[in-house]
Amino acid sequence: MDGNLVQHYLHSLSVSPDKVACTDGRRSITYSELADRSSRLASLLRQYGVRPQDRVAVCLSRSVDFLPAILGILQADAAYVPFDPKSPQERWRKIVDDCAPTALLCDRQTILPLVSAVKSSIPRIFLGPRCELPLAGAEAAATLEDILASPVRSPRYSNGPDDLAYVLYTSGSTGTPKGVMVTHRNICNYIDWAVEYFSINNEDRILGTAPFHFDMSTFDLWCPIKAGATLCLADNSLTLFPEKLLGFMESEQVTIWKGISSLLFYMDRAGVIAPGRISTLSRVLFGGDALPARTLIRWMEAFPSKSFYNVYGPTEATGISLCYPVKSIPQDPGERIPIGCSCKGMKAELLDENLIPVPNGMVGELYLSGPGLGKGYLNDTERTARAFFTVRTPGVPAETWYHTGDLGLRRGDGSFEFVGRKDQQVKIMGYRIELGEIEQALRAIDGVREAAVVTAHRGGIEELVAFIEGKKGTDLPFILARLRDRLPGYMMPRRLLPLADLPRCGRGKINRAALRELAMESKYADR
Known part of the structure; x- marks a missing residue:
């Protein structure tokens, strides 16, 4: 490819200017508005000193504002770094220290927490109107009014295919998140293939359920732009209520969905999967963790006319690396569903x-x-x-x-x-988690001598179980509260179990097999 990501897909922004590019169920943004807003934001970022290959942090709640934000950053020749808005401030600080952003984009829900977590020397660009700024304690270098007053200029890009487009932070075994660097070429290669392979066109309406700081969102964000389709962003709360998520899919007439396998599992377990529902949905991609065959059987029996694909790919490889189109309903509920071919x-x-x-x-x-x-x-x-x-x-x-x-x-x-x-890394709800990072966070809490985290299957899904070695009468609520200050919600153990001494093997290593057995014992099951 020649040029960068924005140049590669820029024509899509002007093909159907009045078409809705993104909707979140409350607001929508058209392709012409997307082109205008992102161009003005790029001009403003340059005014604040953003230069080619600088990093710009993005800490936004889930809304249509995210798409023009990342497009504006890329048009400014910078790379975007999405934050999890629900992460504790200590984790934000670690990421900021590592990526050293030149600017930070925030909104009404995130600006106040960022004030105490991020040093004031980093300009905060508030993507809402000035009147929505909190009355005290939150200052912004610029607001929506400043963005709209910035000029729309014909972009002159210096970034090439092998320059950085974004950095995604994943769990690190040392206790510090690690930033995976992805280039313009990486994304274009992935999205060009995906749009062709899954036959995505400008009539499609793509459901977005993946968090923006999660690699599965690359498909959600860039396939619509490449194809001139519409992204339908589901609010985070919808993923907690399967019936509401199904209702959103129906009201938005979603045609394609790339979802986390565990979400398909929850929807099946909730009993909302039934023939005649989500009639417009034609393609279902699932990945992030293993989907039980019995769950896939129920989905395929309920929706025999829909196409199902098991997809696989680590963050370090941008998106889908292997894909398996499921041609027929699995015969054995206990079989493994292949992840396919490259x-x-x-x-x-x-x-x-x-x-x-x-x-x-x-x-x-x-x-x-x-x-x-x-x-x-x-x-x-x-x-x-x-x-x-x-x-x-x-x-x-x-x-x-x-x-x-x-x-x-x-x-x-x-x-x-x-x-x-092969190692201590696991996937929970599609998130890649280093158990060592949770253990490090636990050991740093007063009253915890030693800690070990294992996974256990309960109710057909995998969950995190933490064991701690401490004094008698250890204050578990205190430890959980301190742990929430250090880790994002998806890394929090479902259960925290105290032991006088952790079981150990002959050479003194923690016996994790014994801990997994303890986690499954009935006396520990509901703690």
């Missing part, structure tokens, strides 16, 4: 510990290569060197590979199956 331009291999390919049917670690691979981790060359390596063969272009840490096997038909993890 997508256009991507390569996947299963290797053993000596980096030698394993035969079909044997378990190996999954390695990925291709144009979807990001640039590694921001400000962490050591971690990048451990996760990525380059293969150089005379007469052949060098190839960079990423070892995912996921274990899998290849079936006879060439498709891959996900088997599990």
Whole structure:
């Protein structure tokens, strides 16, 4: 590709200027308004010193304002860094210290928490009108009035395909979030393939349920722009109430949805899946974690005319790396649903510990290569060197590979199956979580001598269970409160169980298998 992400898709903004680009159920923004607002924001950001390849933090509640925000940042030749607006301030500080943003975009819900979390020297751009600023304690360098007063200029871009487009922060085993760097080329390669493969066009209405700081949102945000389609943003609260989410999908006449597997599970368990519902929905993509086959069976039996795809891809590879179109209803409720074969331009291999390919049917670690691979981790060359390596063969272009840490096997038909993890990383509700980060946060709390976190299956889903070693009478509510100050909600253990001593193996290591058994015992099940 030539140029950058905005240049690549800029024509889409002017093809149907009056078409709705995004709606959140309360407000909508057309393609002409999107082009105008993002161009003015780019001019304002440049006035505040934003330069090519600077990072601009985005901490916004879930609304149509997010799309012009990231487009404006990219038109200013900068890279966007989405924050989780529900994360504790300590986590924000760590991310700000790492990415060093030149500016920060916020709204009425996020500006006050950011005042105490982020140093005042970073300009805060408030995306609402001046009258909505809190009366005390929150100052903004600029507001919506300043954005609208900024000029619309023909953009002159300096960023190229291999420059940074965004940084997404994921859980880190050391207790510090790690920033995954993704380029313009990475996104364009992914979105161009996705729009073609899933036959997305300007008549489609794409449901967005993934949080903006989560890699699954890349599909939601950029496929509509590429295809000239409409993004229908579901409010966070809708994902907690399956019937309301289904109602939103019906009222917005959603045609395609890329959702977290666990959300499909919850909707099935809530009993809202029934023939005749969501009639406009034609394509369902699920991923982020493993979907039980019995759940997929019920979805496919209820909606035999819809197409279902199991998709796989780590944050480091931008989006979907492997895809499996489910052609028929699974026969066995206990079988594993394949994650499929590599997508256009991507390569996947299963290797053993000596980096030698394993035969079909044997378990190996999954390695990925291709144009979807990001640039590694921001400000962490050591971690990048451990996760990525380059293969150089005379007469052949060098190839960079990423070892995912996921274990899998290849079936006879060439498709891959996900088997599990090689390390202490897990996925809960689609979020990639390092158990070590939770343990580090627990150990930092007064009264906790040692901590270990495991996963346990209950009610058909996986949940986090934390065990702590401490004095008798440990104040569990206090520990949970301190933990909420340090971790985002999706990393909070469902249960916190005190033990006098954590079980250990012969060499003194914590016996995690024994803890998993304890987590499943009835006397601990409902704590």
